[in-house]
Amino acid sequence: MKKNLFLMGMAAMTLASCTNEVLKVADMHTIGFDAFVGNTTRAVTEVKTLNNFYVFGKYCTDNTSFDGQIFNNELNTSTYYWHTGNYYRFGAYADGEAGQIIDASYDATSQKLTFPNYTPSDDKDLVAAVSSADAVSGIPSTPVSLSFSHMLSQVGFTFNTELKNYTLAIRDIKIKKAIKTATGIYEDGNIKWDGNAEADVAYTYDDIANLAGETSSKASQFKLVIPQQLPTDETSKVTVSFTASISGGGMSQEATKSFELELASPGEGGWKPGFRYNYTATINGDNITNMEIIEFKPEIDNWEDGNTTEIAPQKIISSYVRPNFYETDRVYTESMNACNDLIFMTASPYANGDIYFETPDNTATFTESGVTATDEFNGKKGVMHFDGTGEMNAGHGLLNSATKGVNQFTFATWIYLDEWTSGATLFSKAASSGNNRTSLTLGETEGNLIFRINDQTATLSNSNIVPGKWIHIAMTYGNKGTLRLYVNGDDASATSGTISVNELPFMQTETKLGKGLKGYIDEAYFNFLPLGGGDIRTIMNAEGKLSYKSWNICKTQAYWTFDKENPGKDNHTWVTILNDLRTKLNPGIKLRIGIASGGWQVMCDSPAARQKFANNVKNVLETYNLDGVDLDFEWPANNEGAFNTYNQTVIAVRSAIGYDYTFSVSLHPVSYKMSLEAAKVVDFISIQAYGPSPNRFPISQFKADAQAVLAWGFPKDKIVMGVPFYGVTKDGTKSTEAYWNFVQNNLVTSTSQNEVTYKGKLFIYDGADAIREKTRYTMEQGMAGMMSWDLATDVTLSHEYSLLKAMLKEIPAQPQ
Structure with a gap:
């Protein structure tokens, strides 16, 4: 569950004591930690400042093996040093304030802390965290950040009464058949516990006395418990037992009754780590004299903030x-x-x-018949075969923004035609009603492609576009309707007709590929830019392994490689x-x-x-x-x-x-x-x-x-x-430039500087x-x-x- 509160901040710590050094002391920079802990609670002895906690540390040079050992279940005040060239991973915990768990262990590869056979104690608030650091190219400039999470749950009871002239006491409050001892695992932010339920009493609470008169509601203590599911079968249900007694008000003797009731699950997942559960019930005289059933209603709350004079909310x-x-x-x-x-x-x-989405998830679907994913065909692996009766649906996200059609793009694909079929679609997008549409189709004769926007068409021709061989085709649209055709990576444009439309119509409809086509398609591709020959050749030669580190290629809108295991997968999405x-x-x-x-x-x-x-x-x-x-x-x-x-x-x-x-x-x-x-x-x-x-x-x-x-x-x-x-032009023309550009061009020479001249313009910045x-x-x-x-x-x-x-x-x- 996403907690709707930020973590509580802890002050940075300076590590001072010495241990035997495992690493060569080269740069003399100690490994320091910055600890943050989630919301604490006043109901148990709380972890407040985390001045001391226990740490495991591993390191390696390949970011995989982590076979080097530094902190080995040692206090964070132990001294170790950064060593350049290494990757580091850390696991940390506190069992109460500086409490050590002797048999705790840490697997750096999976970022997993394990606490075997752990039994909660109300004076020990167990918290855990993992983190990593990179000293490959230099000593980290900040302490290791550790965001601690609570490993346990809290459970308490509130009893209400409307009695005015009587005294009510609740005694012998016990949770039964719950898990009391378990092995806890904290793995990269996820917490789970594995243990067996007790046969009888698991947790015992203090008595509640003098409930009534001026006090109509009173809560028991909250206890730290193992997070767990609450079974629903009759033999395994978790229960609470207690004895209620009423006296005074002219009664000749005390009225007493013992109860044992099921504890209902507060929701899916039962008692979860880091949450406090309060079960409430109302007890009046009739409950005791007439033996009526008492039902508990669970209420859920995040743990309360700790003492704000010691722990301020993290900014x-x-x-x-x-x-x-x-x-x-x-x-x-x-x-x-x-x-x-x-x-x-x-x-x-x-x-x-x-x-x-700017980079939409265009996971494609295919008609049930007419399209087949094929392992290999004529030297290409993972291709789609179209027999002329099927098509590919690429979803709604292509060829438009949130408010209008695009004014530039690139479409590219490898294609092997079994036969030339006039009007067969390479791609198309059409409005659900009206004449708005765009498409690229096969022309009436071999070698001719027809690009359409609404009623306007242009012919792109090249003699290499014929059946019987693999051909890489790329078409670009941009610069106020300019069209270019690339065949096998070469600029091969020969156009006729006029496209005077400067942008595609806005259509929030699906883009389709392959309708009426007889042949094979591989590595189909869309980009938001009208790419040039160099980028076209990069795409053509990618063989399914395209890098997005260049600005032009990172504008890729869709890239399907048609692997048989998942042929519709779009390899470049916001996800x-x-x-x-x-x-x-x-x-x-x-x-x-x-x-x-x-x-x-x-x-x-x-x-x-x-x-x-x-x-x-x-x-x-x-x-x-x-x-x-x-x-x-x-x-x-x-x-x-x-x-x-x-x-x-x-x-x-x-x-x-x-x-x-x-x-x-x-x-x-x-x-x-x-x-x-x-x-x-x-x-x-x-x-x-x-x-x-x-x-x-x-x-x-x-x-x-x-x-x-x-x-x-x-x-x-x-x-x-x-x-x-970033900076803006000082003359009010509202041009902007990244601060990064100012620094990279050696224009920033002081932390107090607030103006630069960049590309002939005066910019103001912070x-x-x-x-x-x-x-x-x-x-x-x-x-x-x-x-x-x-x-x-x-x-x-x-x-x-x-x-x-x-x-x-x-x-x-x-x-x-």
Whole structure:
């Protein structure tokens, strides 16, 4: 379950003591840790500051074997040193404050901590974490981040009564047939326990006395218990037994009754790690004198925050990751892991409430007959055969954005024609009604291809396009209707007819391939750009192993290699990029989807569309195991009326996704008057306190913008102030450039610098000192945290001019 609270921050620690060194002491940089623990509780002896905990550490040079040993179930105050050239993995735990489990073990390959035959004790709050670090190219600039999770559950009981003149006592409270001792496993953020239920008593609670009179409700203690499913079969049900006694009020003797009742499961999964379960019941005189059954109602809650004088809520450090920049190595792993909230900016709303993805998942389907996946044909492996009666459906996501058709693209494929069939489709997309359509088909005679937009056609001709051999065909469209044909990687254009349409019609319909075709297709491909010959040849020679590290190739919209095991698989989607990104993140970092602009206004204005959108957001979060969503709809006019349907959409989204997911909206000083009702349902509001106007950059304006949103009524603990990692032209023309470009061109020479001349234009930006000042002000105001746009436009975290590093220096309890 996605917890809707950020982790609690702990202060950084300096490690001082000495042990026998396992690694050669070359660079004399100690391995340090930054520990964060999830919500703690007052009901048991709590892990608060984690000054001491136990650590396992392994290392290797191949990022696979991890056969080198450093920390071996040792206190974090032991001293070891980084050694360049190695990959490191760490497992850590605390059984109460600095409690050691002698037989605990750690498998670095699977990132798994194991705690054999563990029995909870109320004075020991068991927490665990794993992490990794990379010293291959240099010493890490920050301590190892450890985000600890609670391994146990809590269970307690609350008894209510309406008795006024009597005294009620509850004694001998016991949970029976529950698991008390088990082996716990913490594996890369996932927790599971394996053990056998007790035959009788598993957990015993303190008595509750003097319930009644002025006190009509009283809770038992909460106990730490093993997380577990609650069986439903009669012989294995977990039960609670207790004795209730009533006295006083003129009674001649005490009335007593013993109960043993089933403990109902609070939901799917039973008692889960990190959650507290409170069972409530009402007891009155009739329950005892007339022997009525008492039924318990379980209530679920996250563990309470610890003492806020010792543990402050962790500040939000949020930033955006754009998929294309991630794929081209402009988003650095160490920068992502320095944040605790990442927004994967990849989607937009259609006007009808569907969700458009910049790199769509075009998993294809095929008609039941007429199309066959083939292991090999004439030297090519994994191909699709079309017999003229079937077709391939590539889904809705191609050849359009969220609001219009594309004005440029590339289509490419290998093709082997059994015979020439006039009108056979290489690809086509047509509106469900009307004349809007686009297609590339075989012409009436061999060697001729017909490209169509609506009623306009152009002929692309080449004598090599004939049956009986494998041919690579690529067609590009762009530059106001310019068409080019590439055959076997060579520019082979010969055109007739006119295409005066500068963009394809907007059609939210399927793209089809192969209708009427008799022959084979392999490595079919779409790209958002009109590629040149070099890129066309890269695609032609990829043999199913295409790299997306170049800017042009990362714009790939679909790539099917037709492997027989999964012939419809699209090899390049927002999901494949997301899953690769996940492998780079340390446990505990929230990864959310960003949904921006598109047809947001029309969608919000339609009750049916906004409800459809809300339901689609929920489906995306659940399907792809995301931690939440950020909405960046730019921009309503800055008045209550203009925000009306925006507010309703925000409320609809929260209603659909519930409170297990983190939900934020991104507003701007020129557009922030969302209703306070809508503000209540989001976890935080990020304020884009930056361009594109240069007058947004001075610190005085930043402060004024922060005070304006506070004056509107937004709570300060829901405000995340945004800063830019880019610059804008000082003359107000609103051209933008990445800060990364300024640094790479050696234009930044000081942390206090805020202006550069780049490509003949004067740009204003926030240098490192300005970022620190804005962050410091935000922290002094008690706001929730900081947001940046975006990680791709900053330099690496280890660089002396890194803006993210400057921000971190002003945020409490964060890696420095």
